[in-house]
Amino acid sequence: MNKLASMTCEACQADAPKVTEHELAELIRLIPDWGVEVRDGIMQLERVYKFKNFKLAMVFTNQLAELAESEFHHPGILTEWGKVTVTWWSHSIKGLHRNDFIMAAKTDALLDS
Numbered sequence: 001m002n003k004l005a006s007m008t009c010e011a012c013q014a015d016a017p018k019v020t021e022h023e024l025a026e027l028i029r030l031i032p033d034w035g036v037e038v039r040d041g042i043m044q045l046e047r048v049y050k051f052k053n054f055k056l057a058m059v060f061t062n063q064l065a066e067l068a069e070s071e072f073h074h075p076g077i078l079t080e081w082g083k084v085t086v087t088w089w090s091h092s093i094k095g096l097h098r099n100d101f102i103m104a105a106k107t108d109a110l111l112d113s
């Protein structure tokens with residue numbers, strides 16, 4: 001399992017630091033299937049997961065919802081027939097925190113179960 005997936009999110013206050021460029025370069029290597037998007041000036045992690053149908057996409061979506069609640073850190077989720085687009089960023093700092101990389105790795109780990 002990805003070492004990030006075994007970590008837990010820290011409480012992310014509004015003054016928490018965004019990841020630096022160096023940390024971003026290091027951390028993104030640990031989650032190679034994820035991309036970095038910038039929307040309205042907010043850096044985000046994004047991945048599209050493919051499924052055989054809508055029902056399986058919804059099963060994954062609900063597993064992800066449980067994960068988010070367990071860590072109290074929540075993604076953007078677009079669930080469609082056969083695919084789920086997951087987007088992680090930290091609302092409180094309007095950017096990327098280490099928590100987002102941890103949650104991306106934990107999201108990937110849902111497929112291992």
Ligand SMILES: C[C@H](O)[C@H](O)[C@H]1CNC2=NC(N)=NC(=O)C2=N1
Pocket residue numbers: 012072073074075088089090091092093
């Ligand atoms: C309103 C609620 O406190 C916030 O949304 C919490 C919980 N979930 C969260 N999720 C994410 N991704 N970022 C946050 O800053 C965050 N903060």
